[in-house]
Amino acid sequence: MTRSHTIAILPGDGIGPEVISCALEVLDAAETRYNFTTTRTEYAAGANHYLETGELFAEVQGQLRGADAILFGSMGDPRVTPGILERGFILEMRQRFQQAANVRPVRLYPGVPTPIAGLTPERCELVIVRENTEGAYVGQGSTVHAGTPNAVAMQESLNTRAGIERVVDFSFRLALGRRKKLTLCHKTNILVAAGQLWQEVVADVAKRYPEVETDYVHVDAMCFHLPLTPERFDVVVTDNLFGDIITDLGAVIQGGLGVATSANLNLDGTAPSMFEAIHGSAPDIAGKGWANPSGAILSLALMLGHLGEGEAAQAIEAATVEVLGSLPALAGADMGATTAELGTRIANIVRSGRA
Amino acid sequence: MTRSHTIAILPGDGIGPEVISCALEVLDAAETRYNFTTTRTEYAAGANHYLETGELFAEVQGQLRGADAILFGSMGDPRVTPGILERGFILEMRQRFQQAANVRPVRLYPGVPTPIAGLTPERCELVIVRENTEGAYVGQGSTVHAGTPNAVAMQESLNTRAGIERVVDFSFRLALGRRKKLTLCHKTNILVAAGQLWQEVVADVAKRYPEVETDYVHVDAMCFHLPLTPERFDVVVTDNLFGDIITDLGAVIQGGLGVATSANLNLDGTAPSMFEAIHGSAPDIAGKGWANPSGAILSLALMLGHLGEGEAAQAIEAATVEVLGSLPALAGADMGATTAELGTRIANIVRSGRA
Ligand SMILES: CC(C)[C@H](C(=O)O)[C@@H](O)C(=O)O
Numbered sequence: 278m279t280r281s282h283t284i285a286i287l288p289g290d291g292i293g294p295e296v297i298s299c300a301l302e303v304l305d306a307a308e309t310r311y312n313f314t315t316t317r318t319e320y321a322a323g324a325n326h327y328l329e330t331g332e333l334f335a336e337v338q339g340q341l342r343g344a345d346a347i348l349f350g351s352m353g354d355p356r357v358t359p360g361i362l363e364r365g366f367i368l369e370m371r372q373r374f375q376q377a378a379n380v381r382p383v384r385l386y387p388g389v390p391t392p393i394a395g396l397t398p399e400r401c402e403l404v405i406v407r408e409n410t411e412g413a414y415v416g417q418g419s420t421v422h423a424g425t426p427n428a429v430a431m432q433e434s435l436n437t438r439a440g441i442e443r444v445v446d447f448s449f450r451l452a453l454g455r456r457k458k459l460t461l462c463h464k465t466n467i468l469v470a471a472g473q474l475w476q477e478v479v480a481d482v483a484k485r486y487p488e489v490e491t492d493y494v495h496v497d498a499m500c501f502h503l504p505l506t507p508e509r510f511d512v513v514v515t516d517n518l519f520g521d522i523i524t525d526l527g528a529v530i531q532g533g534l535g536v537a538t539s540a541n542l543n544l545d546g547t548a549p550s551m552f553e554a555i556h557g558s559a560p561d562i563a564g565k566g567w568a569n570p571s572g573a574i575l576s577l578a579l580m581l582g583h584l585g586e587g588e589a590a591q592a593i594e595a596a597t598v599e600v601l602g603s604l605p606a607l608a609g610a611d612m613g614a615t616t617a618e619l620g621t622r623i624a625n626i627v628r629s630g631r632a
Numbered sequence: 633m634t635r636s637h638t639i640a641i642l643p644g645d646g647i648g649p650e651v652i653s654c655a656l657e658v659l660d661a662a663e664t665r666y667n668f669t670t671t672r673t674e675y676a677a678g679a680n681h682y683l684e685t686g687e688l689f690a691e692v693q694g695q696l697r698g699a700d701a702i703l704f705g706s707m708g709d710p711r712v713t714p715g716i717l718e719r720g721f722i723l724e725m726r727q728r729f730q731q732a733a734n735v736r737p738v739r740l741y742p743g744v745p746t747p748i749a750g751l752t753p754e755r756c757e758l759v760i761v762r763e764n765t766e767g768a769y770v771g772q773g774s775t776v777h778a779g780t781p782n783a784v785a786m787q788e789s790l791n792t793r794a795g796i797e798r799v800v801d802f803s804f805r806l807a808l809g810r811r812k813k814l815t816l817c818h819k820t821n822i823l824v825a826a827g828q829l830w831q832e833v834v835a836d837v838a839k840r841y842p843e844v845e846t847d848y849v850h851v852d853a854m855c856f857h858l859p860l861t862p863e864r865f866d867v868v869v870t871d872n873l874f875g876d877i878i879t880d881l882g883a884v885i886q887g888g889l890g891v892a893t894s895a896n897l898n899l900d901g902t903a904p905s906m907f908e909a910i911h912g913s914a915p916d917i918a919g920k921g922w923a924n925p926s927g928a929i930l931s932l933a934l935m936l937g938h939l940g941e942g943e944a945a946q947a948i949e950a951a952t953v954e955v956l957g958s959l960p961a962l963a964g965a966d967m968g969a970t971t972a973e974l975g976t977r978i979a980n981i982v983r984s985g986r987a
C-alpha cells in the first residue's frame with residue numbers, strides 16, 4: 278500500500294508562490310521516486326487575500342486543521358500595516374495549532390559561502406529550538422496616559438511551566454538523537470523570574486535525560502559564541518523573543534536567509550505542524566526569478582521527515598545542498614539560474630535517485 | 633590655568649585592575665602632553681569587596697557622586713551568584729546616576745581583524761545608543777505558583793515617554809554631528825505598546841531635527857544588517873534589552889569584546905557618567921598579562937572627550953588604533969606583548985605626541 282499524506286499549501290505573498298511552486302515540483306519527483314502520494318490543497322492566504330476579503334487565520338483555521346502538515350511560503354506586503362498579518366495569521370496559527378516548538382537548523386552546507394571568516398561546515402551543525410507560543414509574544418501590552426508626556430507603555434512576557442517544559446523536553450529528546458548537548462540561552466541575570474523558571478525546568482527535565490550534557494549562555498554572549506564558536510552548540514533552546522533574534526543570526530552564519538528553514542511543530546498531535554523558509558516575501562524581487570528556492574525546498578524536506586518520509590527528506594536535502602554549492606551567488610540576478618530552473622534542477626536530481 | 637578633573641577609578645575584578653592600570657599610565661602621558669591634571673580616587677568595588685564586606689553600589693554611591701567621571705574596569709567572579717553584582721552594582725549605578733544613554737561606538741579600526749568576510753573599516757563606523765535605565769531591566773518580575781506545575785513567571789518591560797525621549801533626543805543630536813542618519817531598532821510588530829511609544833517619540837523628536845534622516849529596523853533583521861551592511865547605519869537607537877544584545881554583535885564585528893568600549897552617560901548633569909570597556913572580568917586569564925587593554929584605554933579616550941579634553945582623546949584613540957593594528961592576535965598568549973607592555977607602548981606614543 279502506498280503511504281499518503283494530506284498537505285495544506287499556503288504560498289502567500291511576494292516570492293512565496295515562486296518558491297513554493299519549486300518545492301511542489303520537487304515533491305512530485307520525491308513521490309515518484311520514494312513511492313508515496315500526497316493530497317494537496319492550496320489556500321489563499323496573505324496580503325492579497327486579506328486586502329480583498331479581510332480574512333486572516335480565523336477563517337481558514339477549520340480547513341487547515343485536517344491536514345497532516347502545512348507548507349508555507351511567505352507573508353507580507355508593504356500595502357498592509359506592519360503587524361496585521363504577523364499577528365493575525367502567523368502568530369495566530371502558532372497559538373491556535375499549539376505549534377510549541379519552532380525548530381531552526383543552523384547548518385553551513387559545503388560550498389555555500391558564509392560571511393564568517395574561516396568558518397567550516399564541520400564546525401557549524403546545530404539546531405535552535407525556540408519556544409513558539411508565549412514569552413513576550415503573548416500580547417500587545419498596554420499604555421497609560423498615551424499621547425501625553427506621562428505616557429508609560431508596559432509590555433509583559435508570560436512564561437508558563439507547561440509551555441516551557443514541553444519545548445525543553447522536546448529539545449532534550451532532539452539532543453539525545455544528536456551530539457547530546459543542550460544549551461539554554463536566556464538572560465537570567467536580568468530577567469530573573471522568567472530566567473529562574475527556565476533554569477528550573479531545564480534542571481528538572483535534565484534528570485530524565487542523564488546522558489545529555491547541559492550548558493547555559495546569556496543571549497548577549499550568544500551574539501559572539503554563535504558566529505565565532507558554533508561548534509560549541511548542538512541543540513540550543515530559548516524563549517520566543519530571544520529565539521526570534523538569535524535564529525536570524527544563525528541564518529546569517531549559514532549563508533543567509535535564503536538558505537535557512539524552520540519547522541513550527543505541534544507536539545501533542547492536536548493540530549498540524551507548519552514548515553517554512555525563514556526568508557520574507559521580498560516584494561522587491563517578486564516575479565523576477567531571482568529568489569533562491571532552497572529555503573522552501575529544505576522546509577519541504579523537514580516536512581517530509583516529520584511525516585515519516587525520511588528517505589525522501591534526505592534525498593531532497595542532499596540534492597538541494599548539491600545545487601546550492603554550485604551557485605555563483607545565493608540570490609539575485611547573479612544566481613546563474615532562475616528560481617524555476619533551480620527548482621527543476623533539484624527535482625531532477627531527486628527523481629534520478631542520484632543524491 | 634591648568635584644567636583639572638576629578639575622576640573616580642573602579643578597577644573591579646579579574647582583568648579589570650590590569651587593564652585599568654594601563655589606562656592610568658596612558659592618562660599620565662596624556663596629562664603631561666595635553667596640559668591638564670586629574671585628581672583620581674580609587675574605590676574598592678566588585679566581587680572581592682562584596683565577599684569581604686557585603687557592600688554594593690549603595691555604600692559607595694555618595695563618594696562617587698562628586699566625581700566628574702567614573703572609569704570602570706570590569707566586574708564579576710564565579711564565587712558570586714550571577715545577578716548580584718550586575719543588579720546590585722552596575723544596574724544600580726545606571727539607575728541612581730540616571731545614566732540614561734549607553735553609547736557604544738562600533739568601529740572597525742584599520743589593521744584589526746574582523747570575523748566578517750570582506751568588511752572594511754570605511755563601511756563600519758556607527759554608534760549604537762542603548763536606553764540604559766528602563767525597559768525589561770526595570771525589575772525582577774514575579775512568579776505565581778512557583779515550584780508547581782502551574783507556575784507562571786511574568787516579566788514586565790516598562791517604557792516611559794520621558795525615558796525614551798531623553799535618549800532619542802541625545803541620539804538625534806549625536807547624528808547631527810555625524811552622517812545625519814538615525815535608525816530605530818525595535819520589534820514594533822510584536823511588542824506593540826512599547827513599539828508604538830518608541831516610534832511616536834522618534835517621529836516627534838525628528839521634527840526638531842529636520843536634517844536628520846530616520847529609518848527603522850526590526851531587532852531580528854538587525855542581526856543580518858549589522859554584520860552584512862553596517863554602512864547602512866550612522867546612529868542606531870534602541871531599548872535596553874535589544875541594546876544589550878545588538879551591541880555585543882557590534883563588538884564581534886569590530887574585532888571582539890577586547891576592542892569595544894562604552895559610555896554610560898548621565899544627560900542631565902545630576903551625577904557622573906561612567907566609562908567602561910565592554911569585556912567582562914575574564915577570571916580565567918586574570919593575572920596572566922593576556923588581556924588586551926585597548927577596550928579600557930579607548931574608554932579612557934571616551935571619558936576625556938566627554939570631559940572636554942578632545943585633543944587628548946583623539947591622540948589616545950589614534951595611539952591605541954596604531955598599536956592594535958600591529959598585534960598578531962587580539963588577546964591571549966599570542967598577543968605578542970603583555971597587557972602592561974601594550975599599555976606602556978600606547979602611553980609612549982601619546983607622550984611623544986606622534987599620534
Ligand atoms: C513575522 C514575525 C511575526 C516572525 C516572528 O517575529 O516570530 C518572524 O520574524 C519569524 O521569526 O518567524
Ligand SMILES: CC(C)[C@H](C(=O)O)[C@@H](O)C(=O)O
Nearest residue numbers: 466467497718719722723876
Ligand atoms: C552585566 C550586565 C548586567 C550588563 C547588561 O546586561 O546590561 C552587560 O551585559 C552589559 O551589556 O553592560
